[in-house]
Amino acid sequence: MAKRKSSSSLMGTVLDDEKRRALIPLCCSLSMAAHCSPSSPFLRHDNAGPSAAVFAFPASWSADDWLLADGARSPFGESQIDASLFPSIKSVGNDAAAAVNGAFLRSFKKVIDASRLQAEVHKAASEKKQIVFTGHSSGGSVAVLATIWFLEQRLKLDKRVDQVDPLCVTFGSPLVADGVTVHALQRENWGHCFLHFVMAADIIPRCFLAPLSSFKEEFQSILHFLSPKPLSFNPKPAASSSVAFYNNVLKNALSMSNHQACLLMGCTNPLLEVLADFVKLTPYRPFGTYAFHNSESGDARLICLKNSNSILYMLFYMFQKAPEEDLEQVAHRSLEEHLLYEKRIKECLDVQNIVFVDSSEAIPLSSSDGYRDKAQPIKRLLKDLDLSLEGRLYLRAAGEWENQRLKNQAKVDSNYIKIQEGLSFLKDYRSTCEVRGLGYYDTFKIQKDVEDFNANVKRLELAGLWDEIVEMLRRYELPDDFEGRKEWVKLGTQYRRLVEPLDIANYYRHSKNEDTGPYMVKGRPKRYRYTQRWLEHVEGLPAGSSNESCFWALVEELCIDTNDNKPFLEVKSRVLELEEMLLHWVTGGNLGRDVFVSDSTFVKWWMTLPLKHRSESCISKFMKSEEDMLEERSDQ
Incomplete structure (x- = not known):
């Protein structure tokens, strides 16, 4: 671009x-x-x-x-x-x-x-x-x-x-x-x-x-x-x-x-x-x-x-x-x-x-206002125009609105380091998940240890910061160029890829899909939709193409459909699409290889697919053979 x-x-x-x-x-x-x-x-x-x-x-x-x-x-x-x-x-x-x-x-x-x-x-x-x-x-x-x-x-x-x-x-x-x-x-x-x-x-x-x-x-x-x-x-x-x-x-x-x-x-x-x-x-x-x-x-x-x-x-x-x-x-x-x-x-x-x-500060509300010398041309101009007090107020309001948007941006910018620190905390948490032998997603979904609880607290803190930004953007209360600022596009992408899997884990852990519906349809927060669109716009990508952070939501829905004994032919096109996207995301470094941990939700589900499909799959090289997995589990 x-x-x-x-x-x-x-x-x-x-x-x-x-x-x-x-x-x-x-x-x-x-x-x-x-x-x-x-x-x-x-x-x-x-x-x-x-x-x-x-x-x-x-x-x-x-x-x-x-x-x-x-x-x-x-x-x-x-x-x-x-x-x-x-x-x-x-x-x-x-x-x-x-x-x-x-x-x-x-x-x-x-x-x-x-x-x-x-x-x-x-x-x-x-x-x-x-x-x-x-x-x-x-x-x-x-x-x-x-x-x-x-x-x-x-x-x-x-x-x-x-x-x-x-x-x-x-x-x-x-x-x-x-x-x-x-x-x-x-x-x-x-x-x-x-x-x-x-x-x-x-x-x-x-x-x-x-x-x-x-x-x-x-x-x-x-x-x-x-x-x-x-x-x-x-x-x-x-x-x-x-x-x-x-x-x-x-x-x-x-x-x-x-x-x-x-x-x-x-x-x-x-x-x-x-x-x-x-x-x-x-x-x-x-x-x-x-x-x-x-x-x-x-x-x-x-x-x-x-x-x-x-x-x-x-x-x-x-x-x-x-x-x-x-x-x-x-x-x-x-x-x-x-x-x-x-x-x-x-x-x-x-x-x-x-x-x-x-300049809103230079617009006097009356001809007698004691403004500095550089405001004199505007004072003479408004006098020539015979602009009413109402008109002067409206011009001041327009300028103050822009000033307020700049103040809002300064407030958001002040949280930039706080967001970075929160993401650094979650990166460290992801490393502990790998040490514990289970993937980032599944470890958080189980919520077994105190580290998982602390990660959930940090997830909620970051959500509050980003929801405030999104609400300002929804009401156009930030400067128009905010969504094009590279440092915020980069931070938003890091946040989405690191934190959205935790939101998905929390969503399906509490079975919210049973009341609300699939995460991708009804449950996905605006903070992830906004930051995904930022990246796609700046990079010139097709709309919806950068949804690697939603991988686990796609897996969960496929798990639900196959557990309902749907014939494989009914979900085959979705499975093939998911596998192709997974290959692209993993090789591109946008999705961690911990998705291939033997006890992950994805691997357990994928191993239930027909053997012929698995042997011909584009991701088969990343997967252990079924015999290796059975042997590993028996040793445990």
Whole structure:
């Protein structure tokens, strides 16, 4: 697998570098030019300094390319991401698939399947050019998916060492993916590859905060107005349509913002969950770096954020109209702003007046707060925006939530050595089992000596530590990159291989299978499922292939089935599969050879199998002959 590079600041490497900054207006111009060639799936431009291949995707001005037909099933148009194209975009531990806008995914697949994009991108990458994907409006959403696709391709090819990270630059792009996607991009250290420019009053980047079905009727007339024809030929949408569209998006943006703020501030009111069942909220979330252009402030200022929740709030708060403004004019301006990116971007890059708003400590709750000097640009900015106390609180909450996740990680990291010490104790216990002449699994299952009792106490202590980690991961209360940290993947694998056999022994020793069912179906704790998925994801292994720690559960179930006098033919396929896996695990060093101790549960069961099968088995070389075992037992 490819090594992942350390995170870097996209704004620092693009906006602060004169040559790379030149890519941004180029991307904007090329994105607009792509609209004039809708028959071409993309436009390409090769830039000399820096060496880059820029691929621009045109937007679609047909509502059918924005909205899925089945709005009743998914009112926001989301569909499960294609795992064959985007295998990394998922929650690993929670085993949750990501969701993206189904119509945009369909558009991207058409481009990737029916054009020369793949060949040109790979050729440019082989020439050491930086790959840049860009687009305006829905073309930006296709560019986002193309960027993720290319990042996945680089993982497969394992050619990242000398290759510059790709760049995705969008202008007025609507949201395209859900929170699981945000989590996955951060885990893979890909979030810094995305830069999105958004006008403060542009409605299109906010449109999917509202259910698609709620504005489908007026949306086509709005797209006709936005299409790249001379403005005199573009019919202005009816005032009622643009006002209804604006109000609908604003209302849903308010609901989404308030709901998310309640979650981040730790609201425990049960009505929150009840309301969420009745009021459908958008699944889409922003990711990457957002550069908001606030033309209302009187200067060409860029407001930059990387925190997904902060961006969500700014999408709402920068979009509100002032009480004295005329609603019809505001609604029409929200459409016109979508057409002005090429002019506005050049202005703000020339001035280069950039303010970052991600530090929660730097966000004052009032203009009179006595913050240090470096907070003054943010104070002036928030004053220009006339951001309410509520808005400031929400931005602070978003920052504090990230700080809390870092504190949770520090707490988990503080237990790292304690877990190592617990595993060292159990390794010593495993050595005593070998001295006593019985395997690790069977010795613990019998629970005969004080050493077995002490091992059980240590097993329970470690379970408590890991269950706490898993619960934090389930609620996304740890930083997104936690599951990709190599030291924790390694520790989790060691823990699973050493301790899960003890959990299985305890499960069948107390006959829990009789009440609950087989361990693999009902009894396996999440702490083992999570850590197994971590390893399989990092190593690029097929799902479920690294289940060597479950060997004894498979043996126990086969013992139960054969003791019930099931014919061998009924279990033969399972036996053959187990033997093949056992050979692979033992030769690979992932399973100890103590499974072949003559009095182990496995050997006793295996010796009951038909002689013909045993003689032809792939593991027969590891087993003593039946006569040797009978002689050994008679001597004892």
